[in-house]
Amino acid sequence: MREAQRKAGQPIRYDGRWRDRDPADAPAGVPPVIRLKAPQTGETVVQDLVQGEVRVGNAQLDDMILLRADGTPTYMHSVVVDDHDMGITHVVRGDDHLTNTFRQVVLYRALGWEVPAFAHIPLIHGPDGAKLSKRHGALGVDAYRDMGYLPEALRNYLLRLGWAHGDDEIISTEQAVEWFDIKDVGRSPARFDFAKLDNLNAHYLRETPDARLAQLVEPFLRTHVPDGLDAAGRERLFRGMDGLKQRARTLVDLAAAAAFYVRSRPLRLDDKAAALLDAGARARLARLERALADTTPWNAANVEAVVRKVAETEGVKLGALAQPLRAALTGSAVSPGIFEVVEVLGRDETLGRIADAATAKEAATLN
Numbered sequence: 467m468r469e470a471q472r473k474a475g476q477p478i479r480y481d482g483r484w485r486d487r488d489p490a491d492a493p494a495g496v497p498p499v500i501r502l503k504a505p506q507t508g509e510t511v512v513q514d515l516v517q518g519e520v521r522v523g524n525a526q527l528d529d530m531i532l533l534r535a536d537g538t539p540t541y542m543h544s545v546v547v548d549d550h551d552m553g554i555t556h557v558v559r560g561d562d563h564l565t566n567t568f569r570q571v572v573l574y575r576a577l578g579w580e581v582p583a584f585a586h587i588p589l590i591h592g593p594d595g596a597k598l599s600k601r602h603g604a605l606g607v608d609a610y611r612d613m614g615y616l617p618e619a620l621r622n623y624l625l626r627l628g629w630a631h632g633d634d635e636i637i638s639t640e641q642a643v644e645w646f647d648i649k650d651v652g653r654s655p656a657r658f659d660f661a662k663l664d665n666l667n668a669h670y671l672r673e674t675p676d677a678r679l680a681q682l683v684e685p686f687l688r689t690h691v692p693d694g695l696d697a698a699g700r701e702r703l704f705r706g707m708d709g710l711k712q713r714a715r716t717l718v719d720l721a722a723a724a725a726f727y728v729r730s731r732p733l734r735l736d737d738k739a740a741a742l743l744d745a746g747a748r749a750r751l752a753r754l755e756r757a758l759a760d761t762t763p764w765n766a767a768n769v770e771a772v773v774r775k776v777a778e779t780e781g782v783k784l785g786a787l788a789q790p791l792r793a794a795l796t797g798s799a800v801s802p803g804i805f806e807v808v809e810v811l812g813r814d815e816t817l818g819r820i821a822d823a824a825t826a827k828e829a830a831t832l833n
Contacts (some may be wrong), residue, residue, distance in 0.1 A: 480530075482506075482529055485503065497536070499532075500532050502530050502576060504527050504569075504576075506524055507524060507525070509524060510568045510572055512567055512571060514584050517561065517586050542573065543573070546573045549582065556582055560586065560587060560589050588651075590657075593657060597655075614719065614720070615667050615716060616717070618670055619671075623662065625642055627658070628656055636669060671715075671720065672712060676707035676711075680700065682717055683703070686717050690728075691728050695728050700728075702810055702815070703724055706724065707724075732823075733795075733822070736799070738798070748823060750776075750782070750790065751791065751794055752820075752824035754772075754820065755820045755824060764808075766805035770805045788804050792807070794823035
């Protein structure tokens, strides 16, 4: 049957050859399938909540199988019965299921059941315009969680892919519940854009309370601190969160930036940090440590004043002292403001890390 239809350029579907035959004509020993005797004339009309009125000629629909030869039900049969038994009133799904809907509506009507409201929403496409699939990367919600996206940011982003409320880009979950109406969902597919999701997630990170954010980021810190965080590390993480979250896009970014606050001494240095701690820089750090020892009260402003005074005494620009200090305290050449860092670390941890760097025979030995 299929081969003949292919040669004739016809759609591949059951041709109805047993539709009106006498069952006595059936060959012996061949278990039959059970098909729906669907209407062959007229149209099946669906009043879709998103797509509007959609029609298909019944001549385009064949007598679909309801029960296979072994007696098991097909998907088309099962989903209709299941939805009816569960009292489903609205079916919301991707518009790639629209063809199935016409067949299911025919079955609902054949069974004398009320047809639920259908809403077929547009699919999400990848950056290349093709339907989002595994080759585009993450698909499951758990994958986006593991990539460091906040639930509220992902909800906001997915909502805006197919629906709009004026020019609003930032829409809280509470606002979405209040404003959403399915009739406003667009009909065109949307492209998934990670750059836009990153920007939206960054906004939600900045708006998240520091205590909650510190809890959320802790699992991501296991990559950087396999033994976990101690009480002092958690306290520093909380105190440093406000400065850290201003620059992060995801919880993964945030964990990478926060790792130096929770690592134990002596710090491992990256290559750029190690290059900053030559013999001259280490000697200056040793003198800085002594100058800082009696700084009271310990805060960013007072530490900055001491560092500036030491730089002036040493006859070097502020950066020549501040950058080695950054390397000693963070293990990196990049961090939040260095005087913010010393306040978060506190006196004992700051002086201890400076001493580690100043007394190392070679900076590279800290790697």
